Amino acid sequence: MSENSLIDAARQYHSGTKHSYLSVRLHPHALDWENKPLLFKIYPTMEVTRLPRDFQDTGKPALSAIAAAGVEPKGEAVPDLETLAQVLFFSAGVTKSRKHGEGETFFRAAACTGALYEIELYVVCSDLRSKIQLSGSPPALPAGVYHFGAAEFGLRQLRAGDCRQALITAAGDDPAVAHAPVIIICTGTYWRNAWKYRSRTYRHFGWDNGTILANCLAISGAMGLPTRVITGFIDPQVNTLLDLDTKREVSFSIVPVGWTQLVPPSPPAIEPLALPVVPYSAKEVDYASMRKIHEASSLDSVAEVIAWRGKTPGNEMAPAKETTSALLSLSDSRIPPDTIEQVISRRGSTRQFSRDPITMAELSTMLDRATRGIPADFIDPPGSHLNDLYLIVNNVIGLAAGAYVYHWDEKFLEPLKRGEFRDKAGYLGLEQQIPADAAVDIFFLADLKKILERYGNRGYRAAQLEAGILGGKLYLAAYAQKLGCSGLTFYDDDVASFFSPHARGKSAIFLIALGRSALRKSESSRR
Ligand SMILES: Cc1cc2nc3c(=O)[nH]c(=O)nc-3n(C[C@H](O)[C@H](O)[C@H](O)COP(=O)(O)O)c2cc1C
Structure with a gap:
């Protein structure tokens, strides 16, 4: 029996990393600032x-870009170096920096827990040309395996030669990987995030990788490139290709970008690289429970990879009992024209909400555009999903305050209880002010029992990743409408109890707050 099917591992990790009113008091964690990890x-x-970095704006409205559930391959779509640069920048590049005291924080295109940026990106590609390249000259980027350096916005070649075939094998001949001229690999580095969040970091791998993927899918789609999220692969083969020290860093998802019918050559021998890496901190703490859930959710054979794909368990929801509120989403002709590049560039996390209302049309547009589907190997049929969305509505014009559940397929909100639930x-x-002040809080809950029974422990990765992708799409949908947004953490069991009996048996996976930023309000009143 494979370790992935012994699903107590995911159950134990999930229970062992729950937050509660008591747990945060019994196990407080003081941050060791002297030992803060390097963020690159x-x-x-x-x-x-x-x-x-002289990007050409796609002109694609952000709300259309996030809504697209993938681009169908229609012949050769090989990104050139400029296009790859644009995809990497708007997925995980440094978009802003802020000086404070002695230091400076470099904020990235996608939101990340604690601004610790523990997800690293690598590129495995064929020879790539440049837009300005003369014919007959050598490729602008020779085939190889590269690490994406967000700090200098550059690539470092770790291996020379076309190694895509190694990934195609690891992904069990997945057709999107097999036809991709460029494959991005996302990894999670434990200590970079565990410095602050200890063993809960493994959940954050899914969330923080997810927000990057939401951006990546949107920008790649806007550039006309087929893109897909692949989570089924033989972990040791991918980790070996990148020569990861798997006690510290592990592959989490892979993203084929573009399409070509040219079959890649056999890969060169994949020898150990043993490249020196600057240590993140003077000392690191090893949280063994994370390595345990990672190993227990790893796949070791092609048969396991093939069994992993598709067949998403259904989210049967009982028919609505009460009067419902249909979404009032904006039609495409009325969505703000701000492009995906403009919206990603101005995105941030709202530190303080104003308590002012948003409209039902704004909420509807965010929900509708963010939930039109994710092209991922664990999603089949298209449009299916692992997480259910539950809302606390604090202040939305046209929708009574209270708790709701979102009926994803029929696109309406069913009231569960009415009343004022800001406190x-x-x-x-987690007793934070942000969700109390937001206009709406969206809680993601999943039936982990059903997910783990279908997928094994690896289903846990997928549930967290899907929540992160949807959360990332909601961030962009909010900023596209000049609203604010912040991801949040939560008291696990209290969330499930609050939405029960409807949510009975489900587990809290993620939380996002949406509303109007207090800062934007004070800025506009000063003008
Ligand atoms: C999954 C997720 C969870 C987060 N949780 C919290 C939280 O509990 N409290 C908070 O103040 N900010 C939270 N944030 C916001 C991050 O602190 C923020 O993304 C990070 O500082 C980077 O800043 P930026 O989003 O403005 O670029 C969260 C963000 C994400 C993506």
Whole structure:
């Protein structure tokens, strides 16, 4: 029996990392600022190839870009170096920096728990040309395996030669991987996030990888490139290709970008690289429970990879008992024209909400555009999903305050209880002010029993990742409408109890707050 099917591992990890009113008091965690990890992975001996950053805006409205559930391949779609640079920048590049005291924080295109940016990106590609390349000249980026250096916005070549075939084998000949000229691999580095969040970091791998993927899907789609999220692969083969020290860093998802009918050559021998890496901190703490759930959710054979794909368990929801509120989403002709690049560039996390209302049309547009589907190997049939969305509505014009569940397929909100729940929302969101002040809080809950029975422990990765992707789409849908948004953490069991009996048996996976930023309000009143 494979370890992936011994699903007590995921159950134990999930229960062992729950937050509660008591747990945060019984196990407080003081941050060791002297030992704060470096936020970039640096290969000090490897030369960097800087990426071009004179991007051509796609002109694609952000709300259309996030709504698209994938681009069908229609012939050769091989990104050039400029296109790859644009995909990487708007997925995980440094978009802003803020000086404070002695230091400076570099914020990235996608939101990340604690701004610790523990997800690293690698690129495995064929020869790529440049837009300005003369015919007959050598490729602008030779085939190889590269690490994406967000700090210098560049690539460092870890291996020379076309290694895509190694990934195609690892992904069990997945057709999207098999036809991709470029494959992005996302990894999670434990300590970079565990410094603050200890063993809960493994959940954050899914969330923080998910927000990057939401951006990546949107920008790639806007550039006309077929893209897909692949989570079924033989972990040791992918980790070996990147030569990861798997006690510290592990592959989490892979994203084939583009389409070509040219079959890649056999890969060169995949020898160990043993490249030096600058240590993240003077000392690291190893949280064994995370390595345990990672190993227990790893796949070791092609048969396991093939069994992993598709066949998403259904989310049968009882028919609505009460009067429902249909979504009032904006039609495409009325959505704000701000492009995906403009919206990602101005995205941030709202630190304070104003308590002002948003409209039912704004809420509907966010829900509708964010839930039109994710092209992922664990989603089949298209449009199916692992998480259910439950809402606390604090202040939405046209929708009574209260708790709701979203009927995803029929696109309506069913009221579960009416009333004013601002204080409750603040409590459920780890006693923070953000969810109490937001106009709406969206809680993601999943039937982990059903998911683990279908997929094994790896279903746990998929549930967290899907929540992160949907959360990332909601971030962009909010900022596209000049609203605010923040991901949040929560008191697990209290969330499930609050939405029960409807949510009985489900587990809290993620939380996001949406509304109007207090800062934007004070800025506009000063003008
Ligand atoms: C999954 C997720 C959970 C988060 N949880 C919290 C939270 O509990 N409290 C909070 O103040 N911010 C939270 N944030 C916001 C991050 O602190 C923020 O993304 C990070 O500081 C980077 O800043 P930026 O989003 O403005 O680029 C969360 C973000 C994400 C993506």
